Amino acid sequence: MPVTDVTTDPEALTMTLTAEFAAPVERLWQAFTDPRQLERFWGPPGWPATFTTFDMQPGGRAIYHLTGPRGETSYGSWEFLGVDAPRTFEVLDAFADEDGTPQAEMPESRMVFAFEPTADGSRLRNVTYFSSADALEQVVAMGVVEGTRMAMNQLDRVLEGLRAYAGGKGTQTEILDDTHVRITRLIDGPVDLVWRAHQEPALIQQWLLGPDGWRMSVCEVDPTVGGRYRYEWEPLEATEGERFGFDGETLVSEAPRRAVTTEHMTGTDFPSTLNDLALYEEDGATLITLVIEYPDAQTRDIVLATGMTDGMEASYARLEGVLAGV
Structure with a gap:
């Protein structure tokens, strides 16, 4: 620092x-x-x-x-x-x-x-x-x-510069304080495409899958302020696990630079998080910065212990492949 x-x-x-x-x-x-x-x-x-x-x-x-x-x-x-x-x-x-x-x-x-x-x-x-x-x-x-x-x-x-700062380092997770975590990942691709990949269901369903062995069975997105979204995942036949999903609301939308949404695990009484996504392009690469606000340090630590960073890295690596074919 x-x-x-x-x-x-x-x-x-x-x-x-x-x-x-x-x-x-x-x-x-x-x-x-x-x-x-x-x-x-x-x-x-x-x-x-x-x-x-x-x-x-x-x-x-x-x-x-x-x-x-x-x-x-x-x-x-x-x-x-x-x-x-x-x-x-x-x-x-x-x-x-x-x-x-x-x-x-x-x-x-x-x-x-x-x-x-x-x-x-x-x-x-x-x-x-x-x-x-x-x-x-x-x-x-x-x-x-x-x-x-x-x-x-x-x-x-x-x-x-973005490539020197984040190139080749994969998904990085940094604890900012008791309730905030910052995640960064450099994506080789222009900001407009990275933004679309976070907003359009046809693209989202190709990369936002976490580890191999899962598919996104539901992807409903209204990216306007006040609009709601709903995602659900289910395991493929050879993968153990149960269907789960998240839903939330868009609070801020400033295409193609920033989107802030709430995130709640569907069907539970778990508290929501606040997800602040920012995109910045330099030299043909886009830095994804996601600041997540948790209700407390305990919830933060529970989520991080699930292997969230590894799952996000698998998704982001998949995203680069998707963008190459768009």
Whole structure:
């Protein structure tokens, strides 16, 4: 993980993040000053950022919003106070309304981003200055410290490039906290096809099968927001097991980049999970990122112990073969 430290200082009214990266300063600077790259990591998992304005010059502004897994939206804005490429830039950071106007009732802060070379790459030091102890406490209570850490820990995949970051590594599962797990898999194929393979029943039934020996007997999908889906699997004759299925609802659909759904095991009173699927294409390959929210750590561990990662890898390997023939 690149983040080495996040500390708050109530006396100095600051929050300081330090992170180390195996990339030169110029590459790190580019990631923070190109809005298309910045929005790939600025929001924490489950809350991706979208920058609609980015005028990086003193007096210019950046306006962005974060979209949560249930469709919630949080707006923010930066006013650029100074820019000294590729060493540092400084912004006035504010919570904003839909038009990007800062909200007077919410805390405003000054952020300084500093980039410096190291023996192995580069270092980011991000210091946020608050106007009062109350403002610092309010932001900490909102979970900004942990959210910032999780957001910056996504930056490696941007700096390295998708093929270097995930190519040949298969399905990777990472526990983010007690209730969240992140699964990544690089698929050799364009994002439009990978999106279709997650939305169209004729394609889904060819790859979403888990280990060999099963078939998807039911695949009903309404991918629109508020629409429902239902999957059922049954074993082939030579495979032991019982029919089972999942059903759920689509909460967010942003083709071909993001879909958020609930997932419930059909016919049981087990609690539902929240599945946040994000797709990003680079150099002809698409990174699948699936963030799953469980009701508690116990449920998370029970599901992971079923061999979920291996089953997903079998499906994703099958998906690459399906895409090659589309």
